[in-house]
Amino acid sequence: xxxxxxxxxxxxxxxxxxxxxxxxxxxxxxxxxxxxxxxxxxxxxxxxxxxxxxxxxxxxxxxxxxxxxxxxxxxxxxxxxxxxxxxxxxxxxxxxxxxxxxxxxxxxxxxxxxxxxxxxxxxxxxxxxxxxxxxxxxxxxxxxxx
Numbered sequence: 001x002x003x004x005x006x007x008x009x010x011x012x013x014x015x016x017x018x019x020x021x022x023x024x025x026x027x028x029x030x031x032x033x034x035x036x037x038x039x040x041x042x043x044x045x046x047x048x049x050x051x052x053x054x055x056x057x058x059x060x061x062x063x064x065x066x067x068x069x070x071x072x073x074x075x076x077x078x079x080x081x082x083x084x085x086x087x088x089x090x091x092x093x094x095x096x097x098x099x100x101x102x103x104x105x106x107x108x109x110x111x112x113x114x115x116x117x118x119x120x121x122x123x124x125x126x127x128x129x130x131x132x133x134x135x136x137x138x139x140x141x142x143x144x145x146x
Contacts, residue, residue: 061142065135072131076124083120090116 090113094106 058143061139064142065139068135068138069132072128072135076128076131079124079127080120083116083124086120087113087117 090109094109094113
């Protein structure tokens with residue numbers, strides 16, 4: 001056999017093996033990409049599911065917060081009306097007693113009226129601020145992912 005012929009057969013064999021190796025590497029790379037792509041898609045899907053769940057929890061917490069704020073405002077308004085009713089009662093007593101009692105009783109009644117008005121308003125605003133703060137804290141706690 002001719003040495004050139006042997007060389008040609010060896011080169012053809014080497015080329016065929018190289019093409020086969022390249023094709024095998026290409027298929028292995030495709031399998032790797034498909035596997036990592038599936039893993040990435042699963043991770044993205046899982047992250048989206050967690051995000052949707054977190055936003056649903058936040059919406060539920062926000063709605064509960066809004067309802068609680070409405071209840072707090074209604075309670076504050078009721079307290080304000082009650083305090084105003086007490087002030088009105090004291091004002092009526094003051095009007096009835098203004099001509100019939102002495103100056104000391106009249107001055108004491110004026111002082112009570114002023115103190116009740118100031119204290120009631122300060123207490124109402126403090127209670128409203130405390131209720132709002134508690135509702136905000138509950139919103140943060142309820143809306144935070146568990």
